[in-house]
Structures are given as structure tokens and as C-alpha cells.
Amino acid sequence: MIQTIYLYGSSVLRQVAKEADLEKKDELKALIQDLWDTLAVADGCGLAAPQIGVSLRVLIVDGTSMVDDMPYLKDFKRVMINPVVVEESAEQCEYAEGCLSVPGIYGDVLRPKKIKVEYYNENFEKVVEEFDKFGCRMVQHEMSHLDGHLFTDLLAPIRRKMVSGKLGNIAKGKIRTQYKSKIK
Numbered sequence: 001m002i003q004t005i006y007l008y009g010s011s012v013l014r015q016v017a018k019e020a021d022l023e024k025k026d027e028l029k030a031l032i033q034d035l036w037d038t039l040a041v042a043d044g045c046g047l048a049a050p051q052i053g054v055s056l057r058v059l060i061v062d063g064t065s066m067v068d069d070m071p072y073l074k075d076f077k078r079v080m081i082n083p084v085v086v087e088e089s090a091e092q093c094e095y096a097e098g099c100l101s102v103p104g105i106y107g108d109v110l111r112p113k114k115i116k117v118e119y120y121n122e123n124f125e126k127v128v129e130e131f132d133k134f135g136c137r138m139v140q141h142e143m144s145h146l147d148g149h150l151f152t153d154l155l156a157p158i159r160r161k162m163v164s165g166k167l168g169n170i171a172k173g174k175i176r177t178q179y180k181s182k183i184k
Contacts, residue, residue, distance in 0.1 A: 001033070001034050001037055001097060002034075002038050002041055002180065003034050003035075003037070003038045003052040003053070003180070004016060004052065004053070004180040004181060004182050005042060005051055005052060005100050005101060005177070005180065005182075006050070006051055006052065006053050006180045006181070006182060006183070006184060007101050007102070007103070007170055007171075007175065007177075007181050007182065007183050008101055008102045008150065008152070008167055008170040008171055008181045008183075009170060009171025009172070010053075010101075010182070011184070012050050012053050012054075012055055012175070012183050012184070013050055013051070013101055013145065013148065013150060014148045015050065015055050015118070015146055015150050015168050016117070016146070017048075017049065017050050017055045017056050017057045017058075017145075017146045017147075017148075017150050018055055018056055018057065019057050019082050020056045020057055020058050020081050020082055022081065022082075022120060022124055023152070025124060028058065028081065028124075029034035029122075029123060030141075031054060031056065031058055031103045032058065032060065032122055033040075033058045033152060034052060035049065035052065035058070035059075035151060037061060037177075038052055039060060039062065039063040041179055042098045042177075042178075042179040043063065043178075043179075045062055045063055045138055046059065046061040046138045046139075046140065046141060046142040047059065047060055047064065048086070048140070048142045048143075048145035048146055050145050050146065050148075051101050051145075052143060053184070057081065057082045057083065057146045058079075058081050058082075059080050059083065059139075059142040059143065059145065059146065060077075060078065060079050060080070060142075061076070061077070061078050061080075061135070061138040061139055061142055061169050062078075063076035063077075063134060063135055064074070064076060064077060064140060065171060065182065066134070068077045070107045070133070070134050072133060072135075073134060073135065075136050076138075078117040078121070078139070079121055079122035079177055080117070080120075080121070080139070080143075081120040081121070081122075081124070081143075082095065082119060082120055083105050083117050083118070083119035083143055083146070084117065084118050085114075085115050085117055085140075085143065086116050086117065086128070087115065088112040088114070088116050089113045089114040089115070090112075091112070091113045091114075092110045092111060092112055092113055093110070093113045094108045094109065095108065095109065095111075095134075095137050095138060096108050096109075097109045097137070097141055097144065097151040098148065098151075099141070099151055099152075100179070101145075101150065102150060102151070102152055102167070102170065103170065103175055103177050103181070104166065104170075104175065105152065105163050105166055105167070105170075107151065107152065107156075107159050107163065108155070108156070108159070109151050109154045109155065110154065111136075111137060111140045111141075111154075112140070112164045113132065113136070114130065114132045114136060115129065115130070115131050115136055115144075116128065116129070116130045116131075116140065117129055117130075117139060121153065121164070124177050139162055152167065170183075171183060
């Protein structure tokens with residue numbers, strides 16, 4: 001079911017999400033389907049449960065729509081339940097990020113170039129996987145949501161100052177999105 005996406009200023013986006021109970025398979029499957037349905041209409045490449053108001057450590061990423069520019073994302077779709085970074089490179093890279101919860105704002109963010117993540121997939125199987133390139137970026141961005149962080153927290157101070165007015169307008173509801181959204 002398509003859910004409402006919570007926008008900047010919503011308290012759920014600043015909470016550290018709780019671990020998902022793997023015994024509640026039916027509830028988790030429903031949540032995962034809600035994430036996919038919502039992402040499809042919002043036209044993004046990733047979504048974390050807190051963005052739809054559910055403070056659980058569950059996220060999805062889908063890079064398949066970007067395959068024309070990044071052919072290595074051809075089959076890049078992941079469901080991650082209780083993901084944990086177990087290793088990250090010292091080397092970092094910068095990339096412009098945006099977010100469905102922070103519409104209309106983009107900015108360069110430094111993050112580790114490679115990470116290794118342990119998580120449970122949609123079949124509740126434990127997976128350990130290494131990520132690099134844009135797949136790594138998507139996973140890190142969504143994992144930040146699980147810890148109550150937004151990409152805007154990682155912007156250079158001058159860029160944060162430049163977008164502060166826009167962030168304030170989002171928090172006041174002075175924004176239009178092409179998907180169901182709210183601040184709470």
C-alpha cells in the first residue's frame with residue numbers, strides 16, 4: 001500500500017530506529033511491500049521505514065532505473081533488515097545527494113567509498129555484502145535514516161547555511177511534492 005512520506009521537520013526522521021523483530025515475518029513483509037509501493041510512486045532510488053513513519057531498521061534500495069548511466073546497477077535491488085556496517089574504507093568520495101524527505105534540496109556529501117554490510121534480506125536470510133560506487137552511496141544514505149540522520153547533516157557548513165531557508169520552509173509545510181507527504 002502506498003504510504004505517506006514524512007518530510008524534514010518530522011520527529012520520526014530524527015529517531016534512532018529500533019531493530020526489527022525477525023519473528024514478525026508477516027508484519028515485515030507488509031512493511032517491505034509498503035516501501036516498494038511508496039518508492040514506485042515517489043520515483044526515488046531508496047526508502048527507509050522511518051520515512052514512512054515506521055521507526056524500524058528496514059530499508060530498500062533500487063538502482064535499476066539508473067542503468068542507462070550506470071550499467072552496473074542493472075540488477076541492483078535490495079531489501080535490508082537490521083543492516084549493520086561491519087567494515088568501511090578509509091578512502092571517501094563525494095557525490096551530490098537528494099532525498100524524498102528533503103524535496104528540492106541537493107548537496108555534495110562525503111561518505112566512505114566502500115562498505116561491507118551485514119543484514120537480513122526479504123527471505124530473512126543473513127547476508128554479508130560489499131558495496132561500492134553508487135550502490136554504496138544509496139545504501140549509506142538509507143542507513144543514515146535508521147540512525148536519525150539526514151544527508152543535510154553532512155553538508156559543508158556553508159552549504160547548510162545556504163539551504164537553511166529552504167529547510168525551514170519544508171518544516172513549515174511550505175512545499176509541494178508529487179507524492180503523498182506530511183510533517184509530523
